[in-house]
C-alpha cells in the first residue's frame with residue numbers, strides 16, 4: 001500500500017495557519033513529508049521548506065484580505081490552527097485570533113476549496129460544554145460582516161469575559177452548525193475540529209501565566225496540572241500528538257468524516273462527561289425516591 005496515496009496530499013494545495021510553532025508546525029512537517037504544496041501562515045517567521053510562507057497578523061482583517069488574494073485559486077485542504085492565551089484586556093483580540101479570523105478565512109476561501117476538500121480547526125478541551133453557548137454562538141456566526149461582528153462583541157462583554165473558552169466554544173458550534181449547511185454539504189466539503197488536551201508548545205508559558213490569578217507561571221502550571229493531569233496521573237502531550245492526528249482528519253483517510261469534534265486528551269473529557277451523567281442519574285434517582293417517600 002502506498003501511504004502517500006492513502007493520505008492523498010501529494011501534489012495538493014494545503015493552506016495551514018499557526019505553522020511557526022507547536023502543533024501546527026508538527027502538522028506542517030508531516031504535510032511536507034506527504035508531498036503537499038504547503039502555503040503556511042503565521043505572525044512569526046516560519047522556518048520550514050514550505051511552498052510559500054506568509055508572515056501575517058491574522059487578527060487584522062486587512063492583512064488577512066491581502067494574504068487571501070495571494071493564496072492559490074484551488075485549495076484541497078485548509079487547516080486553521082493559530083491561537084493565543086487569554087489575558088485581561090485582550091478579550092476582543094482573543095475572539096479575533098481564536099475564532100473570528102478562522103470563520104472569516106473559511107468563508108472567504110470556501111469557493112476555492114475543491115469538492116470533497118476539508119477544513120480542520122484546532123479548538124480545545126477548553127471548549128468543552130460548548131452546547132451552553134450554542135444559541136449565542138450561532139447568532140454571532142450569522143452576522144454577515146467582520147465589522148458588524150466586532151460591534152456584536154462590543155455589546156456582549158459578559159460572554160467574552162471567559163475569552164479563551166468562548167472563542168473555542170464558538171469554533172465547536174461553527175463545525176456543528178455548518179457541517180450539513182448547503183455551502184459545505186452540496187460540494188461534500190468536510191469540516192471537523194480537534195480538541196487538544198494539555199500540550200507543551202509555544203503557548204505553555206502564556207497558559208501558565210494566564211491561568212494563575214496572580215500571573216505567576218509556576219502557580220498556573222500547578223493549577224493546569226491539577227485540572228488536566230492529576231485525575232489520571234497523566235503527562236502533557238507533545239505537539240505531534242495533536243498535529244499528526246489533525247493531518248489524518250483533514251486527509252483522504254477520513255474521507256467520510258465530517259462535523260466531528262475530536263477530543264485528543266487521553267479520555268479526560270469523556271471522564272468529565274461520565275461523571276456528570278452519573279451524578280445527574282444519581283440526582284434523579286434521589287429525587288424520585290424522595291418524592292415516593294413523601
Ligand SMILES: NC(=O)c1ccc[n+]([C@@H]2O[C@H](COP(=O)([O-])OP(=O)(O)OC[C@H]3O[C@@H](n4cnc5c(N)ncnc54)[C@H](O)[C@@H]3O)[C@@H](O)[C@H]2O)c1
Nearest residue numbers: 018020021022023043057058082083124198199201202203
Ligand atoms: N498547547 C495546549 O495545551 C493547547 C491545548 C488546547 C488547544 N490549543 C490550541 O492549539 C492551537 C495551536 O497552539 P499551540 O499550542 O501549538 O501553540 P503555539 O504558540 O506553539 O502555536 C500557535 C501559533 O499561532 C501563531 N499565532 C498567534 N497569534 C497569531 C496571529 N495573530 N496571527 C497569526 N498567527 C498567530 C503563533 O505565532 C504560533 O506559531 C491554538 O489554537 C491553541 O489555542 C493548545
